[in-house]
Amino acid sequence: MAVTSRKEKAHNRPHPYLTGNFxxxxxxxxxxxxxxxxxxxxxxxxxxxxRNGGNPVANEAWGREAHWFDGDGMLSGVxxxxxxxxxxxxxxxVNQYILTDVFLSAKTSPTIKTPIVPSLxxxxxxxxxxxxxxxxxxxxxxxxxxxxxxxxxxxxxxISVANTAILFHDGRALATCESGPPMRVALPDLETVGWxxxxxxxxxxxxxxxxxxxxxxxxxFFREWTTAHPRIDPRTLEMLLFHSTFVPxxxxxxxxxxxxxxxxxxxxxxxxxxxxxxxxSSAKMMHDFGVSRTYTVIMDxxxxxxxxNLVKNKPVVAYDPTSYARFGVxxxxxxxxxxxxxxxxxxxxxxxxxxxxxxxxxxxxxxETVALNMLACRLTSASLVYSAGDIASPIPTKVLPxxxxxxxxxxxxxxxxxxxxxxxxxxxxxxxxxxxxxEFPSLRDSLSMSAARYxxxxxxxxxxxxxxxxxxxxxNALAKVDVETLINRGKQNPPTQIYGCVDKRSVGEVAASxxxxxxxxxxxxxxxxxxxxxxxxxxNNGATxxxxxxxxxxxxxxxxxxxxxxxxxxxxxLWIIDARNMTDVVAKVHLSQRVPYGxxxxxxxxxxxxxxxxxxxxxxxxxxxxxxxxxxxxxxxQMSLTKALRSFLE
Numbered sequence: 001m002a003v004t005s006r007k008e009k010a011h012n013r014p015h016p017y018l019t020g021n022f023x024x025x026x027x028x029x030x031x032x033x034x035x036x037x038x039x040x041x042x043x044x045x046x047x048x049x050x051r052n053g054g055n056p057v058a059n060e061a062w063g064r065e066a067h068w069f070d071g072d073g074m075l076s077g078v079x080x081x082x083x084x085x086x087x088x089x090x091x092x093x094v095n096q097y098i099l100t101d102v103f104l105s106a107k108t109s110p111t112i113k114t115p116i117v118p119s120l121x122x123x124x125x126x127x128x129x130x131x132x133x134x135x136x137x138x139x140x141x142x143x144x145x146x147x148x149x150x151x152x153x154x155x156x157x158x159i160s161v162a163n164t165a166i167l168f169h170d171g172r173a174l175a176t177c178e179s180g181p182p183m184r185v186a187l188p189d190l191e192t193v194g195w196x197x198x199x200x201x202x203x204x205x206x207x208x209x210x211x212x213x214x215x216x217x218x219x220x221f222f223r224e225w226t227t228a229h230p231r232i233d234p235r236t237l238e239m240l241l242f243h244s245t246f247v248p249x250x251x252x253x254x255x256x257x258x259x260x261x262x263x264x265x266x267x268x269x270x271x272x273x274x275x276x277x278x279x280x281s282s283a284k285m286m287h288d289f290g291v292s293r294t295y296t297v298i299m300d301x302x303x304x305x306x307x308x309n310l311v312k313n314k315p316v317v318a319y320d321p322t323s324y325a326r327f328g329v330x331x332x333x334x335x336x337x338x339x340x341x342x343x344x345x346x347x348x349x350x351x352x353x354x355x356x357x358x359x360x361x362x363x364x365x366x367x368e369t370v371a372l373n374m375l376a377c378r379l380t381s382a383s384l385v386y387s388a389g390d391i392a393s394p395i396p397t398k399v400l401p402x403x404x405x406x407x408x409x410x411x412x413x414x415x416x417x418x419x420x421x422x423x424x425x426x427x428x429x430x431x432x433x434x435x436x437x438x439e440f441p442s443l444r445d446s447l448s449m450s451a452a453r454y455x456x457x458x459x460x461x462x463x464x465x466x467x468x469x470x471x472x473x474x475x476n477a478l479a480k481v482d483v484e485t486l487i488n489r490g491k492q493n494p495p496t497q498i499y500g501c502v503d504k505r506s507v508g509e510v511a512a513s514x515x516x517x518x519x520x521x522x523x524x525x526x527x528x529x530x531x532x533x534x535x536x537x538x539x540n541n542g543a544t545x546x547x548x549x550x551x552x553x554x555x556x557x558x559x560x561x562x563x564x565x566x567x568x569x570x571x572x573x574l575w576i577i578d579a580r581n582m583t584d585v586v587a588k589v590h591l592s593q594r595v596p597y598g599x600x601x602x603x604x605x606x607x608x609x610x611x612x613x614x615x616x617x618x619x620x621x622x623x624x625x626x627x628x629x630x631x632x633x634x635x636x637x638q639m640s641l642t643k644a645l646r647s648f649l650e
Contacts, residue, residue: 043549116144165229213226269333444538452483461524
């Protein structure tokens with residue numbers, strides 16, 4: 001996309017995503033007892049809430065390019081310790097860096113002042129020159145190569161920072177990021193175990209044979225790059241993943257069944273690794289996907305992540321609003337039978353849920369999937385990608401788009417893909433459920449891949465998720481959306497396809513509603529308080545789907561100094577909110593330090609923590625950084641060369 005104008009980046013002010021409660025915190029704590037107020041629900045006893053996010057350990061260079069999606073992974077958790085009868089529940093806070101190869105190398109190399117991996121801001125910036133990008137990448141390559149020399153304290157074998165999300169599958173808690181395989185961590189202390197490649201996990205007692213995600217050959221390094229949002233089927237316990245890379249076929253697909261199949265095996269199809277997804281013509285920035293019980297959706301959107309863009313005089317990460325969005329839908333175990341649906345351009349970083357619409361043949365009794373439904377947080381531009389890097393969105397040259405342009409917005413959006421064999425690829429319905437800004441969606445995990453009624457997420461008063469230059473997105477409202485009701489309304493009185501919206505009220509109008517049956521409910525934070533992504537925990541034997549609680553870290557910005565930085569003693573809280581009325585805070589856990597605004601979290605019940613696989617050893621900074629005396633001379637030479645080259649490149 002050509003650029004005709006752009007505001008110059010101001011270096012005389014702090015980066016909005018490196019200041020305030022976005023600023024990294026360098027102190028880590030083991031499980032530390034916390035005080036609390038209110039009544040902690042018994043359903044939380046023995047479980048742990050954990051949130052992941054970028055927290056750069058090398059952050060000394062002032063004025064450097066940075067992006068909210070950058071940074072070394074840091075996990076922040078609250079463990080609910082209890083007595084035998086669960087009558088005395090005590091919360092404990094813990095935070096730990098994820099000890100990736102990149103983190104350990106940066107931590108043990110005093111000459112590194114900026115992150116080893118190039119910032120996404122550099123790759124997305126329309127004003128980044130070819131020389132700048134090449135030098136940034138060359139710097140990374142040199143550091144990686146030097147890390148393998150004799151005497152190096154930490155070899156960098158994988159460049160993932162594991163900073164995006166965390167989930168549980170088959171006895172493992174896994175931290176994820178697109179630039180590598182998942183990293184296993186231990187619950188509840190959040191210590192790092194090792195990389196998981198789909199077959200084996202470093203640090204475990206039992207090791208299997210097989211190459212896992214990457215396979216063999218020169219491209220195995222790229223093939224093991226895994227989505228930050230794998231999907232876990234709550235019925236079959238399969239984990240579904242895709243792997244997006246720079247080389248054809250650009251996207252591959254894996255399914256991992258649990259090793260222990262102590263339930264109905266008729267649910268299962270075959271497990272496999274890196275099956276090619278046909279039909280993609282270029283590399284894309286693909287963050288999430290949709291999965292129902294029988295179908296999978298791959299999103300081919302006009303947001304590219306392609307080094308070949310450089311030869312086209314475009315940034316490595318580029319959005320083309322004159323193009324279109326494509327959705328590839330295929331049966332779960334048959335990616336070769338993909339069908340492509342085309343529509344208006346957009347960006348989607350997160351899907352909320354996907355489910356099948358089925359029809360039972362009265363003659364044969366056979367059930368057939370006739371449509372796939374998907375809910376997603378749909379952005380009409382890539383403004384968030386730029387604003388999260390403190391970069392002004394590029395203004396495209398005047399090229400007529402294929403479709404009517406849309407206002408800049410991010411809404412919870414409904415797609416219905418017809419799967420009838422007699423139909424040409426048809427999106428039967430595509431419109432927004434509500435006009436409120438909506439991102440970071442979640443739902444009751446047991447209803448994932450089925451027609452869940454409620455979706456929870458983040459919203460903002462008087463703003464959108466594409467914040468203006470120099471400002472950061474801060475969450476001052478949590479939302480619960482009755483998607484079943486709004487979808488039914490939309491089908492009874494269809495809004496304009498693509499551009500329409502079922503409920504046109506603003507966040508303020510929804511929050512002011514006193515209707516107990518309102519399909520949208522807003523939890524408004526007190527003035528100056530801001531939340532993070534909420535996660536739902538159900539009540540045991542609850543009466544309704546929403547009978548439970550939302551957990552979210554919150555921060556009071558009255559703890560900021562006049563210069564916008566946090567006080568040294570600033571602290572966050574974990575709020576436990578009644579999900580039924582979206583009003584009552586039933587308990588508050590007062591943490592021992594602050595939790596920077598981050599990305600995705602998850603709830604791990606006591607049963608999952610107890611079912612973790614045995615661990616032989618864990619990663620530690622001490623054991624990973626031993627230096628043998630015989631290699632000291634090589635270490636000295638390496639450090640001298642590295643320092644000289646880094647000084648030149650930086």
